[in-house]
Amino acid sequence: MAAAAPAAGAQSRFEPALMRRKLTGTIFYGACVASIGLLLLALMALLADVLVRGLPWLDIDFLTSMPSARPARAGILSALVGSLEIGLLVAVLAFPIGVAAAIYLGEYASDSRLNRLLQTNISNLAGVPSIIYGILGLAVFVRLLKLGPTVLAGALTLTLLILPVVIIASIEALKAVPNAQREGAYALGASRWQMVRQSVLPAAAPGIMTGIILAMARAIGEAAPLIIIGAFTFVQFVPNPISGQYTVLPIQIYGWAVRPQDDFQGVSAAAIIVILALMLILNALAIIVRIRLSRHIQW
Amino acid sequence: MTSAPISLAHRRSIGERIIERLLFLAVALGIVTTIGIIAVLAFQTVEFFLEVSPIDFFTGTRWSALIKPQAFGVLALVSGTLLVTAIALVIAVPLGLLAATLLAEYATPRIRTLVKPILETIAGVPTIVLGFFGLNFIAPQILRPLLGADNIGTFSALNGGIVVGFLITPLIASISEDSMRAVPRGMREGAYAMGATKFEVIRKVVFPAALSGIMASIILAMSRAIGETMAVVLTVGTKPQFTFDPTQSIQTMTAFIVQISIGETAQGSLEFKSLFAVGATLFVMTLGLNLLSGWVVRRFRTVY
Amino acid sequence: MTVETPEAPARDDAGDDRAPAIRITALSDREIAAETNAPEYVIELQDVSCWYGSFRAVRNVDICIARQRITALIGPSGCGKSTLIRTMNRMNDLVPSYRNEGRITFDGQDLFARGVDPVAVRRRVGMVFQKPNPFPKSVYDNVAFGPRINGYKGNMDELVERSLRRAALWDDVKDKLKQSGMALSGGQQQRLCIARTIAVQPEVILMDEPCSALDPRSTLQIEELMAELKRDYTIVIVTHNMQQAARASDTTIFMTMGEDRAGYVVEEGNTIQIFTNPKHRLTEDYVSGRFG
Numbered sequence: 001m002a003a004a005a006p007a008a009g010a011q012s013r014f015e016p017a018l019m020r021r022k023l024t025g026t027i028f029y030g031a032c033v034a035s036i037g038l039l040l041l042a043l044m045a046l047l048a049d050v051l052v053r054g055l056p057w058l059d060i061d062f063l064t065s066m067p068s069a070r071p072a073r074a075g076i077l078s079a080l081v082g083s084l085e086i087g088l089l090v091a092v093l094a095f096p097i098g099v100a101a102a103i104y105l106g107e108y109a110s111d112s113r114l115n116r117l118l119q120t121n122i123s124n125l126a127g128v129p130s131i132i133y134g135i136l137g138l139a140v141f142v143r144l145l146k147l148g149p150t151v152l153a154g155a156l157t158l159t160l161l162i163l164p165v166v167i168i169a170s171i172e173a174l175k176a177v178p179n180a181q182r183e184g185a186y187a188l189g190a191s192r193w194q195m196v197r198q199s200v201l202p203a204a205a206p207g208i209m210t211g212i213i214l215a216m217a218r219a220i221g222e223a224a225p226l227i228i229i230g231a232f233t234f235v236q237f238v239p240n241p242i243s244g245q246y247t248v249l250p251i252q253i254y255g256w257a258v259r260p261q262d263d264f265q266g267v268s269a270a271a272i273i274v275i276l277a278l279m280l281i282l283n284a285l286a287i288i289v290r291i292r293l294s295r296h297i298q299w
Numbered sequence: 300m301t302s303a304p305i306s307l308a309h310r311r312s313i314g315e316r317i318i319e320r321l322l323f324l325a326v327a328l329g330i331v332t333t334i335g336i337i338a339v340l341a342f343q344t345v346e347f348f349l350e351v352s353p354i355d356f357f358t359g360t361r362w363s364a365l366i367k368p369q370a371f372g373v374l375a376l377v378s379g380t381l382l383v384t385a386i387a388l389v390i391a392v393p394l395g396l397l398a399a400t401l402l403a404e405y406a407t408p409r410i411r412t413l414v415k416p417i418l419e420t421i422a423g424v425p426t427i428v429l430g431f432f433g434l435n436f437i438a439p440q441i442l443r444p445l446l447g448a449d450n451i452g453t454f455s456a457l458n459g460g461i462v463v464g465f466l467i468t469p470l471i472a473s474i475s476e477d478s479m480r481a482v483p484r485g486m487r488e489g490a491y492a493m494g495a496t497k498f499e500v501i502r503k504v505v506f507p508a509a510l511s512g513i514m515a516s517i518i519l520a521m522s523r524a525i526g527e528t529m530a531v532v533l534t535v536g537t538k539p540q541f542t543f544d545p546t547q548s549i550q551t552m553t554a555f556i557v558q559i560s561i562g563e564t565a566q567g568s569l570e571f572k573s574l575f576a577v578g579a580t581l582f583v584m585t586l587g588l589n590l591l592s593g594w595v596v597r598r599f600r601t602v603y
Numbered sequence: 604m605t606v607e608t609p610e611a612p613a614r615d616d617a618g619d620d621r622a623p624a625i626r627i628t629a630l631s632d633r634e635i636a637a638e639t640n641a642p643e644y645v646i647e648l649q650d651v652s653c654w655y656g657s658f659r660a661v662r663n664v665d666i667c668i669a670r671q672r673i674t675a676l677i678g679p680s681g682c683g684k685s686t687l688i689r690t691m692n693r694m695n696d697l698v699p700s701y702r703n704e705g706r707i708t709f710d711g712q713d714l715f716a717r718g719v720d721p722v723a724v725r726r727r728v729g730m731v732f733q734k735p736n737p738f739p740k741s742v743y744d745n746v747a748f749g750p751r752i753n754g755y756k757g758n759m760d761e762l763v764e765r766s767l768r769r770a771a772l773w774d775d776v777k778d779k780l781k782q783s784g785m786a787l788s789g790g791q792q793q794r795l796c797i798a799r800t801i802a803v804q805p806e807v808i809l810m811d812e813p814c815s816a817l818d819p820r821s822t823l824q825i826e827e828l829m830a831e832l833k834r835d836y837t838i839v840i841v842t843h844n845m846q847q848a849a850r851a852s853d854t855t856i857f858m859t860m861g862e863d864r865a866g867y868v869v870e871e872g873n874t875i876q877i878f879t880n881p882k883h884r885l886t887e888d889y890v891s892g893r894f895g
Contacts, residue, residue: 013755013756013757014726014750014753014754014755014756014803014804015753015754015756016723016726016753016754017754018720018722018723021722021752022720022722
């Protein structure tokens, strides 16, 4: 293996054991590949199981009917509408507040101690379990503000949940805008807000929009906080956005999955297919938005 | 004619200040949220502790909120949570680190475009779907055939641990990968130049240098696992018990909170109030771990 | 260590345009050795070209590295000196798009032959880099790193001390062996890197601009070190600093970049000759400071 025999006597005190070392390296590499393989396998098994169980139950009736005590007639219309209502409400609420907070932290407050404290606070909030937000929402929106277990209360709660994530993503998007843009605007006599609005925000828009869409996808996938707030698992009417009781897709999935009958597992799987499709659409949307908005931006 | 510029400036600065106030309001919401969480949990927990002694709560190992006789020893729930978390880490740490190493050290750009979506997809799947997978596939098709249908039921800590482990692997993988990529090229070249194999460079130079980030990722993953709800609610069961046997059906703190909320429990009852006490315990645990992970990075970071 | 005999050649004829811009301090024993000993070549490059993908970085190089001498590789930036030196210990293998043409031999054997493992090569051909790159480990562990992975069977403490002494670092760190290697000053870090390189007892030490990130005093220390090390090791040094090449080396190779942006060797020869009486116009222009 070596290019030539060892030259001097001192060399022979080394025992490089090259073959053994290379073998260990190869085994390690194999383990790395195997781990990815295992993850991929698990993912595929999950999709296969869901598709096999759920596809037979997936038809137009399923999408357009209400849940029923009988699996054959069960549908996810109420859950689907609930999810879409909550998703849109959350996006609409989180967008201005999240971007405003990010602008303040990124552009207005300089790197002061206060700023760092605020950012630490937001990082901590991002790490709080979603169920805690449910408890907060229960105490504040449902009871204190007397909103009751409605879509509005749910949307407000989920907005608080995803706000830290939106803020962090927006701050990153703002940071990515080169300072030259800001200096150029200032040099033309712009005030800070004008500079932000005309120069920085348009440049950071792709990143911000992507962040919002992904956060929206996350909110649609959440069940625990809404359960705490009082979303129901058996809602047989289309939820009224402000005053009505409601349910969402993840909770409906849960409601069916806890029933022992195989048929309900099938219906639950069908609902899973719907929510996964929704996630796929949202992620694709995020990518499309990013590409289309970035086209106008060249540094 | 000379007065016009002055009034323009005056108007702009008031507008500017209003905008600045509005923007600050948005940030203030973050502070209000934190205070809100702490206040709600604190008040309700104190109310709960008026009826149940804190000592019984924190040291008791029997938890029975809905079935008489009532007992509120939170250690039963905490042990369930920690058991699931421990199993999850046993799975996620090796898988996550191996995946991270592949991405940081071995992967060509082509491999990266294939592997990263796998991790991102796992991270993006709603957790209830993972719980469903545990309930309908892992338990009946893998665990029970492998370990024997008499030894393990449909609901078990092991089932929950596997699902949660799968869930948190992308977290460990992505943060650890970033840490490893941050190790400068010059340091690796120095090791190669002395006749080190690639595995030795990874093991003896990259890993030790990236260690603080890797540790932080594990701590964060642990915090995430502790706070996980929907994936465990379908897989571990509703039997709070103080045990370290993974084949047992148990209940985690999060699953208990869901159970109480979803049921017909009266809102003023003791059982209902226990929800807040458990929530407070959960909050303190996860917050502690999140702060710990930040401290680990600051304290042990390798300065290049 | 060196006998300084101020030589006249640089100021010989008044107003001679061909006089180089720098003074040479010649070592009389060096001159003698150059004339009477036929040097052995430890590394030979025959018609070597280096490619990164479809870009040729180095073109048709034919050079020989003499055993236990200091060979300097000089030339303007970007002309492929680093690429060339990195072929000698197969460091370029780490770049996925890299490939070689031509023949490179080490001790008479083809470096890129089928059965040759780059890992084995790198223990025998060591490298010191431009930016000192000690590991974030203790000084001791930095030096012991190479011997440990290469299965050193002797007394490690003694090897570490010996290597640090030869790198003229022992006195500075002997009470601080457990301290982090990164806590040393720039010049000390570079000497640490030299110490750990010689701890695996290579035959050749490649140095890629080892002093360019250092202050003048550390630079001089390292040049003195090189002269010492020449007794046991062959040294190849890439340098931007012409005075350094003139001061410290026995053989000089001058490279430049051609119109196709590929580097090529213009001239190779005895250092004194290159700097006082270069054969090529380009060489003369470079060493007299007219470009580069």
